[in-house]
Amino acid sequence: MVVVVTSKRSVLPFTALVGLDRLKLALILNGINPRIGGVLVSGPKGTGKTTVVRALADLLPEVDVVEGCRFGCNPFNMESLCEECQAKIASGEELIPQKREMRVVNLPLSTTEDRLIGALDIERVLQEGIQALKPGILAEAHQNVLYVDEVNLLPDHLVDDLLDAAATKVNVIEREGISISHPSNFILMGSMNPEEGELRPQLLDRFPLHVSVSSDHSIEERMELVRRNLEFEADPHAFRTDYAPYQQELRERIQNAQVLLSEVILSDSKLRAIAMACDALEVDGVRPDIIISKTAITNAALDGRKEVSLDDMQLAAQLTLSHRTRRGGLLEPPVPEDISRAIARAADVTEKKDRRKSPTQVPPEEKDSSDESGSEKRFSGGKFGRQHRFGVGGSQEGKKKRPKK
Numbered sequence: 001m002v003v004v005v006t007s008k009r010s011v012l013p014f015t016a017l018v019g020l021d022r023l024k025l026a027l028i029l030n031g032i033n034p035r036i037g038g039v040l041v042s043g044p045k046g047t048g049k050t051t052v053v054r055a056l057a058d059l060l061p062e063v064d065v066v067e068g069c070r071f072g073c074n075p076f077n078m079e080s081l082c083e084e085c086q087a088k089i090a091s092g093e094e095l096i097p098q099k100r101e102m103r104v105v106n107l108p109l110s111t112t113e114d115r116l117i118g119a120l121d122i123e124r125v126l127q128e129g130i131q132a133l134k135p136g137i138l139a140e141a142h143q144n145v146l147y148v149d150e151v152n153l154l155p156d157h158l159v160d161d162l163l164d165a166a167a168t169k170v171n172v173i174e175r176e177g178i179s180i181s182h183p184s185n186f187i188l189m190g191s192m193n194p195e196e197g198e199l200r201p202q203l204l205d206r207f208p209l210h211v212s213v214s215s216d217h218s219i220e221e222r223m224e225l226v227r228r229n230l231e232f233e234a235d236p237h238a239f240r241t242d243y244a245p246y247q248q249e250l251r252e253r254i255q256n257a258q259v260l261l262s263e264v265i266l267s268d269s270k271l272r273a274i275a276m277a278c279d280a281l282e283v284d285g286v287r288p289d290i291i292i293s294k295t296a297i298t299n300a301a302l303d304g305r306k307e308v309s310l311d312d313m314q315l316a317a318q319l320t321l322s323h324r325t326r327r328g329g330l331l332e333p334p335v336p337e338d339i340s341r342a343i344a345r346a347a348d349v350t351e352k353k354d355r356r357k358s359p360t361q362v363p364p365e366e367k368d369s370s371d372e373s374g375s376e377k378r379f380s381g382g383k384f385g386r387q388h389r390f391g392v393g394g395s396q397e398g399k400k401k402r403p404k405k
Contacts, residue, residue: 012232014055015246016239018225020048023211025299026319027056028250030187030209031102032257033298034143036291038188040151040199040207040323047213049191050149053104059251060102061258063143067096070135071182072142080169080183104145105186107137107162109153117161118182120175133180138171141186151190152199159203162188166206201329205284208291210323257301264297266308269350274313276346281334282326292316314343 017024026039041049065072071082075097085095107116118136137146138161148154154162165171171184188206192199217225232239271293278289295316296308317339324333334342 011051011054012228013240013243013247014052014059015250016228016232016243017048017052017055018221018228019217020052020213022319023049023052023213025315026209026211027052027189028059028254029295029298029302030145030189031056031060032254032302033261033294034102034187036187036294036298037208038145038190038206039209039211040204041189041191041211041213042194042323043191043213044195044215045193047215049213053145053147053189053191056145057102057104058247059254060104060145061251061254062099062101064097065100065143067098071139072100072144073183074143080185082182083180102144104147104189105137105141107141107146107148107154107158109148109150109155111137111158113157113161116158117165117171118173118180120173120178120180133173133182135182136171138165138184138186139182142182142184144186146186146188148188148190150192150196151203152192152194152197154203156200159200163202163206201325204323205287207323208287209295209319211319212322253302256304257298260301260304260306261298263306264300264308265306266293266297270296270308270310270313270347273343273346273350274317276349277317277339277342278321280342280346281321281338282331283321283324283334284326284328288320288324291320295319310344310347313347314340317343 014024023039023041030036030039041053043049063072064074064076066075066081066085069082069085071084073081073085073095075085075095081089088095114136116137118139119134121132121134148162165184166186166188169183169185170181172179172181190207228239274292274296275289278286278292292313293316296312299312299315300306300308318336321339322333322336325331326334
């Protein structure tokens with residue numbers, strides 16, 4: 001049975017949780033804009049990682065689904081309909097839309113592969129000629145949050161299935177020469193204790209945002225945390241009633257941000273600054289640039305603004321780059337100071353209307369005088385190029401990753 005976090009009595013209200021502000025913000029941003037794609041939470045045991053993620057369920061907005069569709073297809077996204085919904089349209093039947101709340105679906109570590117991706121009843125397929133599919137957790141996770149606690153301990157064969165679905169947004173079941181597929185577009189959230197082992201690089205890269213939490217609470221915070229837990233355990237209903245106004249206020253803020261999201265402007269100069277900073281920090285691929293842009297836009301909408309600011313870009317970059325290796329995996333992730341400095345400097349360059357055609361091209365006033373052609377070439381050692389200190393790890397002094405023994 002798929003475990004769905006829907007009980008309001010099981011966890012503390014989201015707004016009652018003490019501290020963990022950066023983590024709560026990352027989760028809220030994903031609730032506003034599911035296209036960001038998820039969060040990885042790392043930290044020692046007992047820091048409230050699982051509690052915060054599960055508490056998010058009470059704040060998640062509604063989504064559009066096809067009435068009666070067992071895969072929860074979006075009736076307004078014709079490109080990602082399941083085969084059953086496509087067959088209805090082909091027969092002239094109209095898809096009836098309805099609203100339902102997003103859910104948090106748990107993926108236990110003990111899950112079997114058939115339970116994750118779904119199973120085929122081969123006997124019914126052969127005898128009755130129908131596609132007898134028993135949907136799995138990936139079907140339940142479509143247009144929902146898929147949460148994996150202790151994700152670094154997930155078996156490799158399940159990681160492979162999860163990677164495939166996360167990359168393609170489609171789950172494919174292949175059994176005995178029979179192939180069935182359905183949409184599986186979910187927000188991937190995971191928590192882990194780094195002391196218990198590392199996460200596979202392929203899966204690590206699939207987590208768009210990362211937040212590292214610690215147990216560094218003040219005495220007053222620890223006292224308040226204990227006090228609220230005792231009050232909640234003594235009378236969960238009364239406790240939730242007390243925090244209901246705060247929960248509703250946050251829900252309304254999320255809904256307002258969703259409405260404003262499409263109106264937020266990311267100017268070309270700020271987009272260029274994001275690209276320049278990622279290039280200077282030598283992050284692998286272009287996925288970080290895309291995630292930073294989406295996150296910055298979403299944070300602006302959360303604050304009720306229609307234009308992305310430098311603060312939005314720096315926050316988004318911190319959440320996006322703190323877990324990503326660089327230079328093909330040879331360098332550790334950049335430290336927060338280098339990320340903020342790279343974004344700020346890149347923004348300063350773009351504000352001065354630097355007209356370089358590529359992020360690392362030497363500006364005209366600094367080109368070698370021996371270049372008589374006057375053409376603007378792309379160099380790899382320019383003013384803001386890969387040979388800058390950002391490109392070698394900043395304060396880490398180009399520290400390379402230690403090979404695994």
